Every structure is written in structure tokens, then in C-alpha cells.
Amino acid sequence: MADELYLSEKDFSLFSEVIASFHTIGNMDEMLVTILEKIKTIFDIEGASIAMHDPAQKEFYFIRMVEGAQVEGYLHKTAPRFPDHKGVAGWVMEHDQAVFINDVSDDRRYYDGFDMLHDFATRSMICVPLRTRRSFLGVLYALNKRSGQFTERDKKLLEILSGTIAVSLENARFYGDLKDHLHILERERQTLLSQAQTGFRFKEIIGSSLPMRKMFDLIAKVIDTTTTVLIQGETGTGKELIAKVIHYNGPLKDQPFVAENCGALPENLLESELFGHAKGAFTGALTEKKGLFEIADGGTIFLDEIGEMPLSMQVKLLRVLQEGQLRPVGSNRTRQVNVRLIASTNRDLADEVNRGAFREDLYYRINVFQITPPPLRERKDDILELALHFLEKNARKNKRPVPVLSPQAMDLLLRFDWPGNVRELENEMMRAVAMAAGTETILPEMLSGKIRYLQSGRSEIDEVSFAGPLKEIVRQVERRIIDETLRREHGNRSRTAKALGLSRQGLLNKIAALGINS
Structure with missing residues (x-):
């Protein structure tokens, strides 16, 4: 031998x-x-x-x-x-x-x-x-x-x-058993943390402009139902926050809320993530794993950027939504689930259907109740309120004093178009807190170059007093900005409203509220 x-x-x-x-x-x-x-x-x-x-x-x-x-x-x-x-x-x-x-x-x-x-x-x-x-x-x-x-x-x-x-x-x-167990525990921990919070109230969505009030009216109509919702809007407009507000104020608020970005994973991993897999379904699948639909059973699943989902996956999703049944990857057994779907996309799904990039039957299945969050350039009334909120949030997070915005900085923020919407504004305020380095005032030079570029050719706005309540400071700045813009537009209220990103009636309301003589 x-x-x-x-x-x-x-x-x-x-x-x-x-x-x-x-x-x-x-x-x-x-x-x-x-x-x-x-x-x-x-x-x-x-x-x-x-x-x-x-x-x-x-x-x-x-x-x-x-x-x-x-x-x-x-x-x-x-x-x-x-x-x-x-x-x-x-x-x-x-x-x-x-x-x-x-x-x-x-x-x-x-x-x-x-x-x-x-x-x-x-x-x-x-x-x-x-x-x-x-x-x-x-x-x-x-x-x-x-x-x-x-x-x-x-x-x-x-x-x-x-x-x-x-x-x-x-x-x-x-x-693999340990990793899957930890994965499930982490999902459950996130769910419990979310449910342990006081809830996502309407106040979590900052804004009082006319477009936002119209959106709030829509949310109020669907919030007490379990209707499928499609949130279709530009990147950075807070689509996931809207989904959470709908879930945590509705009849399923005590049930799980589970979210997944459909564009973040390749197709085979997305299928396993959503529907789970059987042991031995593919290389490395040494244990059985629950999918997000099963984890969300009885509650809400939020599918972010659903327009990024491959056509072959759309077929499988449609089957689950229509029949309430799913089959884990590699399994020959179906499982029953009951979930409320909230989907979001930054694409125009109707156009995607016409191009053949999105299934028409799935589009009609998810487009039951549509909510379109307005882009920030259409709700400029809310910019200062949002900016101040983000300044306070990030200053406290970094244990720094909360800075205030100079009138010149406010003017630049109001005039910028914000293609990245609320998310871009939040990032800008994070940068401003860092640039301020503990000082009391955010000056124009502390803003990023793309925003400072707007300084050239603009009219100067006089300094205002920063003494007193925050609302009074904002009132002073709004009054001066509107007054300056009216002078620049020779008193033409339609052109002034357009320059400020307001409706004409919105401008008239502000002129009356602020006591502006024009």
C-alpha cells in the first residue's frame, strides 16, 4: 500500500x-x-x-x-x-x-x-x-x-x-447560515427601528408651496388605503420619504416596511433578493434564504427605481402582484404573500412603455394611484425653509453651532435651478457647514462654484438684521428679495413671479403678507 x-x-x-x-x-x-x-x-x-x-x-x-x-x-x-x-x-x-x-x-x-x-x-x-x-x-x-x-x-x-x-x-x-441569519436579523432590526419611531408624519416632508400642498392633498386621499402607489418624479425629490409617510400613517403602519433599489443589483441577484432562494439554487447558495416579499408579508414593499428592472424580471414581478404567489429561485414550491406595493421611478414609464422598455401590463398594474413630487425649481418658496432645516440638522450632527445664511447666500440659493433637487440642496448645506468651520454666517464664498457663478451681474441685497426669531429673519430676506426683483422687472408682477419660480397668485399672496408696496 x-x-x-x-x-x-x-x-x-x-x-x-x-x-x-x-x-x-x-x-x-x-x-x-x-x-x-x-x-x-x-x-x-x-x-x-x-x-x-x-x-x-x-x-x-x-x-x-x-x-x-x-x-x-x-x-x-x-x-x-x-x-x-x-x-x-x-x-x-x-x-x-x-x-x-x-x-x-x-x-x-x-x-x-x-x-x-x-x-x-x-x-x-x-x-x-x-x-x-x-x-x-x-x-x-x-x-x-x-x-x-x-x-x-x-x-x-x-x-x-x-x-x-x-x-x-x-x-x-x-x-452561510450565520451570514443569512445576520442578514435576517439586520432586516428585522431596521424594521423595528423604523416602527419604534414616532412615525413619519406629514411634517417630515418640508414644504408649504402650492405644488407641495397639492401633493399633500393626494397623499391624504390614499393614506388610509392599501392601494398600490406609483411615485414618479425626478431624482432627489424624496420619493422614499413619501413612501414611508404613506406606510407609517396608514392601516399597515404596524407591519413591515421593506425597500429595495431595483437598479442597484444585477438581474440574478435581484431575483434572489426579492423572492429568496432554495439551498443549492446556485453556486454559493448553501442555505435557504427568504426574499424581501416574504419579509414584507402583511406590510409594504417599496421598489425604488422600478423603471430600471429588466424585462424578464418584470414578468416575474407581475406574476407575484397578480397572483400573490412567488417561487424562490431554485425551488419547485410556491409561497403565498400579501404585500402592498409602492413603486418609484425617475423615468416617464408611459414613454418607457411606448419604447418597449417597460411592460404595458405591469405599468397598468402598478400605476393605480400616481403621485408626482414637484422638482425644487417649481417650489422655490420652500428653498429657504429646506436650507435652514438642513443647516441645523448637519450642524447638530457634527456638533457645531448652527450657522445662518447671509442675504447674498440666500439670494444665490433661490436663483439656482437645483437639477439634483432636495438631495442636492441637502448636500450643498452639508458642504456649507463644513466650509463654515464653526463660524456664525454662511457667506457666498462658502457655497460651491456652480452656485457662486450666479453672483455675476446680480443686484446687491442690503444686509438684514439677524436678531430675533428665525421666521422674522426669513420674512425680512423674502421681503428684500421680492422687492429687489420687482424693481429689476420694473414692477411687472408676472415676470417677477417667473423669475422667483412662483405662480402669479403666489407672488400676490406674498406681497400682501409681507406688506410690500409696489
Whole structure:
């Protein structure tokens, strides 16, 4: 036996590299590819693969196959599975012993289903069990000896390697269980934190301009229902905040609120994230995982940027919305869910339907009640209130005194178009707090270049007193800005309203409220 297990210097080197791979490669998928490729070299074979055992389904499934010079990771749509009583693998599991076969055509234990499926002709093989002290995990194959025949020595060597591979796979499974458990706990923690808050009230959405009041009226009409809502607006207009206000003030407020950005993940990962996956559904799926629809069952799921979702995923989403049933990736069982959908997009979905980039049937399914948050350039009445809110928020977060805006800085903020909307304004105020470095006043030079550019050619606004309540300071600044703009437009109220981003009636209301004589 000692002679049979003698290793040449080359074999010993390769054998050592395989063992070292378990400790030097952090990615499980990369590790399996490396190990199986080196097994091919050591044993001079055409292919190697691992089939894991799923005791719940009474099946084997391949997590990795290396055939010829090609490495193929089987994803969930093509993951090969077969009953655990079939083939050589079934015999190895039943007898708990390795076997080598030099002519599979003459062995009744051999199952040729995968040869026909994957265009790979198996002639000979070694199949060894992957077992730890805890459990039977699966089998390791060596396929098609290139020269000569498999020997008892080859089988013994593969058995030695199988022990280390089995332990690594078990550790990976435990790690996967732990990671999925932590993932679920984190989701639940986020849900509980959100629900423990006093709730997202209308006051969370800052704004009193006419476009915002119209939006509030729409939200009030849908807030007491579980109607599907589509929030369609530009980037940075606070679509997720609107979704939370609708959820946490409605009949589902005590149920989960779960959010996902449809444009942040590739299709296969998005499907797994939304619908979950079965154990063995794809490489690395060593445990079963719940999807966000199941986590949100009974509550609300918010699908941000739904317009980014691939067409093939749109079909699967439509099925879930219509039937209330989903099928986890790699599973043959459906699960019932009951969720309220709130979707958002920065695209015009009607145009996307006309271009063939979004399914018409899904569009009508999600566009039950539409809310369109106005862009900041159409609600300039709210800019100063928002800016002051963000200044206070970020100053307190950074433990700095809350600065005030100089009239010149306010004028620049009001005249800028804010293509990035509220999010861009918030980022600008974060920058301003940093630039102020603890000083009391935000001056124009503390704003970013794109906003300071507006200074050229503008009229100067006199300094105002910063003494007194915040509302009075804002009132003084608004009065001076409107007065200055009226003078610049020679008293023409229509042109003044347009320059300030107000409706004509909105300007007249402000003139009356501020006591401006014009």
C-alpha cells in the first residue's frame, strides 16, 4: 500500500497546493474552481465536479463542474439536480464508501442523464463521499482518465483530499447560515427601528408651496388605503420619504416596511433578493434564504427605481402582484404573500412603455394611484425653509453651532435651478457647514462654484438684521428679495413671479403678507 501511495515530487507539490488553497483563498467559488482544476492536473483527468446532498428534497445538486478546459458555474436556471437514490452518487451515499469505475457503460449504477444534458461523455470515474463527523455532505467526482485507468491508489488519494474539502464545505455552510441569519436579523432590526419611531408624519416632508400642498392633498386621499402607489418624479425629490409617510400613517403602519433599489443589483441577484432562494439554487447558495416579499408579508414593499428592472424580471414581478404567489429561485414550491406595493421611478414609464422598455401590463398594474413630487425649481418658496432645516440638522450632527445664511447666500440659493433637487440642496448645506468651520454666517464664498457663478451681474441685497426669531429673519430676506426683483422687472408682477419660480397668485399672496408696496 505504501508503494501505491508514493507521490512524485511533482505530485507532492500539486497535492500541497490543493491543501494550501483551502487557507489562502477567501472566496468559496474561487476556491472550488482552483481545487478542482488542480485535481484535474494531479489525476490527469478531463473533468471534476462536486454534487451536494439536499436531504430535505432527497436530491443531489451540482455546485461546481469543471469539464475539459472549461469552467462552468451553474446558476439557478440550469442547476443540475437528480434524486439521491440514482446513479453512482446514490450508491456511494448508501454504502458510505468510494468507488472507481473504468467503464461506466458496463456498470448498472451509472446514470447518464447529465451527459445527454451537457454534451459531456463520461467514460470512467472515481466517486468519493464528502463526509464530516457531523454529516454526509455530498460526493466528489473525478471523470475520464486521460491515459490508462483509474487505480486503487487514485481512489485513496482522492479520499484523502475529500476529507479536507468536506470540512471546508461544512465551514462554508455554517458561515452561510450565520451570514443569512445576520442578514435576517439586520432586516428585522431596521424594521423595528423604523416602527419604534414616532412615525413619519406629514411634517417630515418640508414644504408649504402650492405644488407641495397639492401633493399633500393626494397623499391624504390614499393614506388610509392599501392601494398600490406609483411615485414618479425626478431624482432627489424624496420619493422614499413619501413612501414611508404613506406606510407609517396608514392601516399597515404596524407591519413591515421593506425597500429595495431595483437598479442597484444585477438581474440574478435581484431575483434572489426579492423572492429568496432554495439551498443549492446556485453556486454559493448553501442555505435557504427568504426574499424581501416574504419579509414584507402583511406590510409594504417599496421598489425604488422600478423603471430600471429588466424585462424578464418584470414578468416575474407581475406574476407575484397578480397572483400573490412567488417561487424562490431554485425551488419547485410556491409561497403565498400579501404585500402592498409602492413603486418609484425617475423615468416617464408611459414613454418607457411606448419604447418597449417597460411592460404595458405591469405599468397598468402598478400605476393605480400616481403621485408626482414637484422638482425644487417649481417650489422655490420652500428653498429657504429646506436650507435652514438642513443647516441645523448637519450642524447638530457634527456638533457645531448652527450657522445662518447671509442675504447674498440666500439670494444665490433661490436663483439656482437645483437639477439634483432636495438631495442636492441637502448636500450643498452639508458642504456649507463644513466650509463654515464653526463660524456664525454662511457667506457666498462658502457655497460651491456652480452656485457662486450666479453672483455675476446680480443686484446687491442690503444686509438684514439677524436678531430675533428665525421666521422674522426669513420674512425680512423674502421681503428684500421680492422687492429687489420687482424693481429689476420694473414692477411687472408676472415676470417677477417667473423669475422667483412662483405662480402669479403666489407672488400676490406674498406681497400682501409681507406688506410690500409696489
